[in-house]
Amino acid sequence: MVNPYLKLIILGLLREGPKHGYQIKKLINEINGMFATVETKSIYYPLKVMEKEGLVRKSVSREGRRPEKFVYHITPKGEKDFHKLVNENFLIFQRPFVNIDLSLYFLPYVDRDLAKERLKVRLKVLKRIKKWLEAQKDKESSSYLSMILEHNKELIKAELNFTQKLITALDYGFSQDTSIQGAP
Numbered sequence: 001m002v003n004p005y006l007k008l009i010i011l012g013l014l015r016e017g018p019k020h021g022y023q024i025k026k027l028i029n030e031i032n033g034m035f036a037t038v039e040t041k042s043i044y045y046p047l048k049v050m051e052k053e054g055l056v057r058k059s060v061s062r063e064g065r066r067p068e069k070f071v072y073h074i075t076p077k078g079e080k081d082f083h084k085l086v087n088e089n090f091l092i093f094q095r096p097f098v099n100i101d102l103s104l105y106f107l108p109y110v111d112r113d114l115a116k117e118r119l120k121v122r123l124k125v126l127k128r129i130k131k132w133l134e135a136q137k138d139k140e141s142s143s144y145l146s147m148i149l150e151h152n153k154e155l156i157k158a159e160l161n162f163t164q165k166l167i168t169a170l171d172y173g174f175s176q177d178t179s180i181q182g183a184p
Contacts, residue, residue: 002046004085007055010046011082014056014074021047021070047072055081100163112170119167126163130156 002010006028013019013027025043040046050056055078058070074082100122107115133153 002049005089006040006046007050008082008085008089010043010050011055011074011078011085014072014078015082018059018071018073020061020072024072050078054078104166116167116170119163119170123160123163123167126156126160130160 009028009031010024013024019027021043024047025040028040028043047056047058051058051072054075056072057075058072060068061071062068103110103115103118130153133149133156136149
């Protein structure tokens with residue numbers, strides 16, 4: 001079975017046009033860097049499963065004396081699955097997994113100064129991500145990518161705000177019974 005998010009990404013990429021496995025893997029890594037987190041150790045196993053399901057087909061291509069490459073194409077059944085998956089995805093309300101939540105759960109057992117230092121590093125990284133997202137907006141001309149970038153900027157803004165409040169709360173003796181909402 002192929003992860004539905006990975007299936008959606010692969011079918012969407014093939015909907016743009018035929019691609020060989022390396023191209024698909026490279027594009028998935030780009031997408032993962034910007035918009036999603038889907039684990040793929042090998043692209044060929046999911047492609048093989050999807051081929052068996054009739055969602056993709058492969059053909060062989062060769063350029064000159066180079067080795068053969070398998071080029072993958074979306075099938076009509078794959079088109080139907082793509083539309084089903086992409087439309088269902090609009091209505092998926094999974095709680096986003098944010099790794100910091102795990103650390104916050106165990107915060108009473110963490111050295112406060114070490115936690116503050118780690119959070120300050122997190123703040124710097126979040127600021128770099130925000131800056132990178134802002135730079136991408138100038139490069140993107142398509143409206144759908146602009147919307148994705150805007151969504152990610154809003155998420156980063158919320159993370160920046162929360163992380164700053166958390167650092168301030170730790171400075172003022174944040175405890176289990178205290179909310180960070182009242183942090184100055």
